[in-house]
Amino acid sequence: MKYAIEAENLGKCYTLRGLGPQTLFGSIRRAVTRQTPQLFWAIRNADFKIPKGSTIGVVGPNGAGKSSTLGLAAGTITPTEGCIRAEGRISSLLELGAGFHPDLTGRENVYLNAALLGIPREDIRKRFDAILDFSGLHEFIDQPVKNYSSGMYVRLGFAVATEVDPDILLVDEVLAVGDISFQLKCLDRIRQFQKKGKTLMFVSHALQTVEEFCDEAFLIYKGDLVKKGPPPDVILEMIRNYSGEGGTIYAQEFGTREVEITDVKFINPRGEEAIRFDSGSSLTIQIDYEAHQEIEQPVFGYSLKTANGMYLYGTNTQIENAAERTLPKGPGQQKIRLDPLLLREGNYFLSLSIHSWDHVTQFHRREDWYPFAVRNTNDAPGMVTLPTIFEG
């Protein structure tokens, strides 16, 4: 068989029974009153085949069903309908350090965790020093893990879990743990897995990582596997159609809508629509709007935040002394060009706003609505490029 994981008409249904665990009284009452339980499909009608040796990224907004899909593949949850088959030894990193016992020491937990993941004790004994080096917890290994910081906890968890030599590795959002150097070590481990021809399936919100590592991406939205394909296409689809509409956590929209933003495109220097831009090149934001009535002296503005919400910069046509104008009724276009793009590698959110000259009326504002990514073209670290000249 050349497929590592095959799913046919896969579905997982949860019964919503209010808060808390089921009670005896509750189920008797339901049986007597024949109340039909409310159903929630975490994932439904999913068909996919994952070839051996490929890397699949699963993306989608929060609560879309990504983790359920991974849980089904790992076998921790049982499908309600359809089936999923996996060929080969599976190791799942659904949560790092799952099964660590707080009272046991790091060393004891390493052996316990290894047993849970099905690694022979003898292998771990041989590889113990390597695990210790990878986790970097030399002084603390004989301390109870309840005294560990959360970062130390996951580092130890990752170090053990990647010592397994599985055929299939399932990873759920665990790559983004620890500090930068540990993240790099983790990504390096992932590359080694790929080189060895292992199959990888991982859930991530780090779209860059998905684009960089995956052969194929799955987009899941509200329990539907809506798109499969090359990662850049899937990610663009996700950002354009699913991330905006309430998908991302902070995104919000408000305004009187006398002028309405109808479409927004990100254009790269070659004139193509894109979501990733090279640092130092240019980024053009093309805004299509529709004025439902004549608007005098509107102000177009934008602002940028980093993926973790830090406000980077914002300006508008008023501040920049752009020519004042009156919008006629009907559609129109406004372009904002950032040239050169001084942001450095990372994910960013763009907010757009059209408001009145005196700031009293907000016509249409989309807050943190548009995500995009920037990629570095040289090795300089940092968040922004500061134009620099070395002399001497």
Place this chain on the structure above:
Amino acid sequence: MRSLIARRELIQALVSREMKARYKGSSLGVLWSVLTPLFMAGIYAFFFRLISGRAANTSSIIVGVFAWQFTANSIQQGLGCVSNNGNLVKKVAFPRVILPISVTMAAGIDYLISLGVQLGVVGVLLWRAGDFFTLHLVALPLLFLLHAWFNLGLAMLLGSMNVYYRDTQHLVGVALSALFFMSPAMYDLSFVRTLAGDMNPWLMKLYSLNPLAGIFTAYRWAFLPGAQFPQDPWLLAGMAWPLLFTLLAGGIFRRAQRNFADFI
């Protein structure tokens, strides 16, 4: 079954986690697995004498209470063996039946340790009365296996029930103390026989169907030279049905485990 053998290292690791975690941080450590039942036996011996007014046979109480402790531990640990390991069940795929097996084994190891102490203490008590163990002791391993098998069934049944109905843990708290008085732990079978015989002959038969009645009586028969094992078909039936019960409980557990991750 084959997967269980393949995962024996996991069973071993979970049993040692259970044992280590229980006594971690206490200065007397594993000694508690002996001290607890010893204290219990002392308390019961004292009050039994106080209430019934007749001299209690201390050895008999030690045998009964130590054995009871094994069942009580298995039930208490088994109850939460799935529901307290939510993280494990949700995030790691492994044969779930390992959970009740490992708590029963941990309780069993505790019991084996306390059996060693029991041999010493009862041996000394017998020696002071000018007596000694009989050959009946050879039945001990078989008896232990039957007892552990029954406890495993209870752990599997209650452990899976508690995932679906959290009421189980409260019910079991009550049922456990009822079961203690309905089992010949701090008294022996002859005590019930005289009590029940006066009321209704069926009462005694019903009582004998409690597997612990037969098992505890058999332990006494194995340890104490004077103890008898009555040739009572009801008592034997009580010891036989757990053989099937645990298989049934295993079946229930297997069916229930499909949805463990959804209910925890």
